[in-house]
Amino acid sequence: MSMLGEDVRDAVLAVLPGLPEEKLLSLLNKLASIGVESKSDLQFVKEEDLPDHITPIQCRRLLNAWNLDDQTGYDKVNPQEATRMPHRTTTEDSPSSNSSSSCTPSVSSTNSSSTTVDLSVWPENFEVPWNRMPTGIKTAIAVGRRPTAKDRREMVRIVIDEMRLTELNPSKLQCLTVAKKIVKQYPQSFADVLQDGTKIGTGYGSLLTQLKTRVEHVNRGCTLSRRRKQKKTSNPSSEDIAPGPADQYGCVRWQPECPVEETEESLKEKQQEMKDLYSTEGPAGVERGHLSQLMKATYYLQRKSINSYPPPSIADLKSEWPYLFMPKEMYLHFKSLTNITILEKLEKSMEERGKMILQCFRQKPGGTNEMQRILMKYDESGASSFIPCVILLILSHFKEKPEALILQTDVSATVADVEKSFTLPDSPRLIVLGEILTATQWMLSIEGQVVVNPHPNFVTGFAALFASYYIFNLVYQHEASCTLEFIQRCFLGINPHTGTKTGTSKVGAKKSGKVSEKRNNTVNPHVCSLLRRLMDFEWLSM
Numbered sequence: 001m002s003m004l005g006e007d008v009r010d011a012v013l014a015v016l017p018g019l020p021e022e023k024l025l026s027l028l029n030k031l032a033s034i035g036v037e038s039k040s041d042l043q044f045v046k047e048e049d050l051p052d053h054i055t056p057i058q059c060r061r062l063l064n065a066w067n068l069d070d071q072t073g074y075d076k077v078n079p080q081e082a083t084r085m086p087h088r089t090t091t092e093d094s095p096s097s098n099s100s101s102s103c104t105p106s107v108s109s110t111n112s113s114s115t116t117v118d119l120s121v122w123p124e125n126f127e128v129p130w131n132r133m134p135t136g137i138k139t140a141i142a143v144g145r146r147p148t149a150k151d152r153r154e155m156v157r158i159v160i161d162e163m164r165l166t167e168l169n170p171s172k173l174q175c176l177t178v179a180k181k182i183v184k185q186y187p188q189s190f191a192d193v194l195q196d197g198t199k200i201g202t203g204y205g206s207l208l209t210q211l212k213t214r215v216e217h218v219n220r221g222c223t224l225s226r227r228r229k230q231k232k233t234s235n236p237s238s239e240d241i242a243p244g245p246a247d248q249y250g251c252v253r254w255q256p257e258c259p260v261e262e263t264e265e266s267l268k269e270k271q272q273e274m275k276d277l278y279s280t281e282g283p284a285g286v287e288r289g290h291l292s293q294l295m296k297a298t299y300y301l302q303r304k305s306i307n308s309y310p311p312p313s314i315a316d317l318k319s320e321w322p323y324l325f326m327p328k329e330m331y332l333h334f335k336s337l338t339n340i341t342i343l344e345k346l347e348k349s350m351e352e353r354g355k356m357i358l359q360c361f362r363q364k365p366g367g368t369n370e371m372q373r374i375l376m377k378y379d380e381s382g383a384s385s386f387i388p389c390v391i392l393l394i395l396s397h398f399k400e401k402p403e404a405l406i407l408q409t410d411v412s413a414t415v416a417d418v419e420k421s422f423t424l425p426d427s428p429r430l431i432v433l434g435e436i437l438t439a440t441q442w443m444l445s446i447e448g449q450v451v452v453n454p455h456p457n458f459v460t461g462f463a464a465l466f467a468s469y470y471i472f473n474l475v476y477q478h479e480a481s482c483t484l485e486f487i488q489r490c491f492l493g494i495n496p497h498t499g500t501k502t503g504t505s506k507v508g509a510k511k512s513g514k515v516s517e518k519r520n521n522t523v524n525p526h527v528c529s530l531l532r533r534l535m536d537f538e539w540l541s542m
Contacts, residue, residue, distance in 0.1 A: 007039045015065045016058055017168055018218055026051055042066040057165070122166050123177035128185075129162050144188040149536055152190075152210070160214045169219050175211040179204045192531065194353075194490075195538050201495050205523040206532040213525075247307070247473045249501055250494040252339045255307050258300050267301045270294050271320070278322040283453065286326045295329050299336050306472060314447040314472065324471070325451045327464045334467040340492060343463045349491035350459065353534075354390040360537045361393055371396045377437055385437035387459050392436065394483050398526055404479035405465070407431045408439075415443065415450045424448045427477035430465045432458070444468065466492070475503040486527045490534070498522055 009028060012019065019027070030051045036042060043066050047059045054062075130138070136151035147155070163170045163178065170178075183190045183204040190207055192200040200206075248254040258264060274294050277285040285291060295302075302321055305312060312320075323329050334342045361371060371393055378389040395402055409418055411434040418424075418431055424445045432439035433454065442461030444452035446468060455461060466487060469476060476484040481502040488494045488501070500522060 008036060008042070011039050011042055011066070012062070015062050018164075019058075023053055027054060061165070123170075123174040126163065126166075126178055126181070128159060128178070128182060132158055140189050141186045144186075146189055146536055149533070152536075156207075156210045156214050160211060160218065164215075164218070170211075170215050172208075172212050175215065176204075176208050179208040179211055183207060192528075192535065194535060196352075198493050199495060200489055200531050200535075201523045201528075202497050206528045206535075209523075209525045209528050249499040250488070250496050251337050251470065253299075253303075253336055255303050256300050259297070262297065262300075264301065267298050270298050271301060274298075274323055275320070283326060286323055286328055291323060292329070292332065295323060295332065296336070299333070302333065303337075311473065314451060315449065317472070318451060327452060327455055327460055330464050330467045330471060333471050337470055338494065340494070342467055342492065343460060345492055346463050346466075347459055349493075350387050350390060353490060354387065356534060356538055357390055357393060358386075360534060361397070363537075387462070388437045388439070391462065391483070394486055394530075395480070397530060398482035398486075400480050400483055402436065404477060405430060405483065406436055407445075408436060409433055411439075411441070415453060418443060418445070418450055424450075425477070428465055428468045428474065430461050432461070446472070446474075469501060476501045478503065482524055482526050485524050486530060489523070489527065490531060496522075 008031060009024070012024060012027060027050065030049070031042075031045065034045070034049050036045065045063065045066065047056075047063060050059050050062070130141075134151050134154050137147050137155050140147035140151065159178065159182075160170070163174070167174065187193070187203075191203045192206050193203065194200070258267070274291065277288065277291065281288075302324060305317065305320060318325050324333060331341070331343050334340065358375075362375065374389060374392045374396060378385055391406075392402060395405065407422060407424075407429050409421065409431055413421070413433055422431075426447050429445045431443040431445060431450070433441040433443075439458060440456055441454045442456075442458060443450050443454055444461065444464050452464060455464075466484070468474065469484070485500075485502065502524070
């Protein structure tokens with residue numbers, strides 16, 4: 001194709017970047033047949049000159065842009081730069097045409113209805129085209145129930161198509177504004193809320209993810225609609241470094257003040273009393289009635305030790321606070337830290353939502369072969385393996401390996417055997433004695449050493465495992481981050497609007513091989529997707 005032909009082609013793609021190749025070629029042939037020889041001839045094209053397979057809205061967008069190009073010098077702009085300028089629309093096809101605050105008059109034009117959209121405010125004035133929604137969406141919002149996943153996907157397509165009439169590549173912030181507006185208007189149908197009223201994250205995270213994913217899909221491979229950021233030329237400084245995971249994430253008493261009736265000296269005396277008790281009675285001292293009172297009284301000092309900088313090692317903390325590594329005291333510390341009774345909450349949630357997860361994965365096949373194998377083994381093992389089965393199913397759904405959270409060892413293994421047989425990782429691991437589904441004893445390791453000796457009951461072990469991330473300011477290991485965040489949000493109801501317990505992951509560029517850090521979303525998209533699936537299953541199966 002000649003350079004002149006490329007010029008006309010770019011003029012079409014600058015307005016309709018998602019136009020299929022066959023339709024684009026047909027349009028270019030039609031333009032050539034009516035005498036278009038250069039881009040400047042496009043201003044003389046009329047709607048009846050365009051082929052029938054171009055929709056009326058697409059015709060108007062092309063004609064409006066070409067008319068404005070000639071009058072404003074817009075045609076002299078490089079196509080890649082043109083997409084970063086405010087897109088013009090007519091009052092016929094603009095979703096915000098009825099809102100006078102969203103548009104300002106454009107420069108003089110033969111078409112008096114032309115407007116220039118202010119990209120800084122259009123999302124606030126965006127009107128969702130509810131009249132074009134599928135019947136399932138209209139019915140759902142009318143009766144206040146959740147739509148099916150299919151209808152919701154169709155709604156997302158329609159909303160994004162409407163948004164792209166104003167902005168070819170809506171940003172995440174613009175999608176967020178629209179998602180909030182939809183959820184606020186019809187919370188019963190679109191809010192991220194479980195049946196018992198538990199709100200997941202902001203309440204609109206799953207819809208935001210769907211909107212932005214759709215934007216990325218329709219703009220895939222289209223260089224004209226990319227958002228380009230100016231590269232930083234200054235030397236890296238502390239201001240350029242992304243903040244790490246929030247230590248206070250989900251906590252209500254991360255670092256309290258010293259109790260008014262105590263001093264640090266008096267608290268250190270109580271700490272020494274507990275160390276003496278441990279040296280004489282060992283773990284059995286946890287059953288002493290006044291031990292819990294001493295631990296509760298010294299909570300301030302425990303947090304000060306844990307939060308000190310540089311962070312102390314787990315070995316040092318265990319030496320200074322030996323009873324903090326007893327399951328009973330871990331649960332109490334977690335309660336003071338987050339205001340959640342973790343063992344009780346986990347058992348109750350597993351009973352209710354675990355059954356829902358089991359039913360969902362059974363009734364809607366499509367999981368991995370590993371998931372089918374887990375369900376088969378669960379049926380053979382009996383009800384006692386219910387909670388381990390749920391955990392394994394969640395891990396399998398996210399394609400995370402069981403050993404990323406749980407290690408298996410011999411039923412008769414001791415602490416020394418485990419530390420000798422395994423190269424224990426730094427991140428927490430629940431070590432079960434025997435098969436995961438049927439194990440009755442467990443240990444807990446952190447920073448390469450066993451910190452909790454064998455205890456019975458899998459759910460108590462998993463509660464201790466999860467509590468350790470919060471108690472000791474640990475991030476979720478990347479290999480099991482989805483499962484841990486899902487349990488945090490779905491089972492324990494810890495749903496902060498900001499921050500994350502997942503560290504930044506390293507991403508390598510395909511061409512250059514350069515490794516960079518990938519920042520995490522507030523709610524992991526994979527977690528968001530499963531939560532949405534379960535919410536739909538829960539509401540639609542009522």
